[in-house]
Amino acid sequence: MFPQKLSPERSSSRDRGQTTLDFAFGVSIFLLVLAFAFTFIPGILQPFAEGTAAETVGANRAADTLAEGTLGDPATPYVLNTTCTVGFFDTGVPSGCRYTGSTATERLSIGSFQDVNVTLRGSTSGTDYSLLCWNGTALTEADSPNCGTGDKRLATGDPIPSVSIPTITARRVVAIDGTTAVIRVVIW
Template identity: 35%
Template sequence: MTGTRSRRRVRRSTADGGRPAGRRRPTGGDRSAADRPRTVRRSADRRGQTTLDFAVGAGVFLLAVAFVFAFVPAMLDPFTAAGGSALIVADGTASHLAEDALAETPRRPNVLDESATKAFFDADECELDGDPIDEALADGDRIDVTLVPLDEGDEESCGSGGPADDVAVAQRLVTLDGDQYRLTVRVW
């Protein structure tokens, strides 16, 4: 072997178990602290979560659950309201009256023609083109149409009146002879 040193591994004797000199296994009795396996210790002074942390976390969770139970049904209520078809009929009828049937021209929706409006409200059953508006509604719905001035004046109404509850209502703001009115359609 010229110019190179040979490296030899020194094998330790089996008497010490092949361990480094500072880590010998004791021959009897308890192990020393250095020889014990390292485990996670739980003590009150070294925990990461205190009772107060747990209480705050549980409180926030309960508030979130209460929020969900309180507000989600209210958010879904418009989509599950009873009488959904009556609401659609009321809204469609109000739009048809304000924008087409009683309007001066299609270019000026919500501006009512005086003669068409007078003829509509003078009839006993809210007639459009000679037919009562109740007959045009599906499922035998009943209707009440009211024209109320926003300032002062007389209220115009036609239809069959109606119950105080379980009524679908749609409203439009309209102009008649330069005055503002509220056109209200009730369907039940």
């Protein structure tokens, strides 16, 4: 009528809650989750697109150098001198500016094994940031009628490559000529 109680020696084999298959299944799931974490989490946490460490450091160093003193006074970082900034995007070097050379790679001391593109983007008439232009007297958007064919577009360096080549981009918000702008440095 009542089931017989088993002795402790006999009950251990029947009442066991985990089998070898249960253990193997649990360990397999744990290893899959661990492999997923090691594969995808570093990419999620990385603040830049994939690239080499030298490119990441180079882009940040170049953007900091431009924003914190090369294009202005180091005593007032992120406030750019208009003459030095326009000259940086041209081939000449105005007197009193803190850079030398005639190309963006020379002025930023970037090695010959890397390419660089530097632009200054902002908005003088609306909310959309676009490439800025110096028309000889004031900043304006490069695509506006105030920027003629002889005016200086504030972009220098090599053309940014197609999507197939990984690039590193660093940006710094600055002020120039009463306008908030963004220095964008792309290295590949």
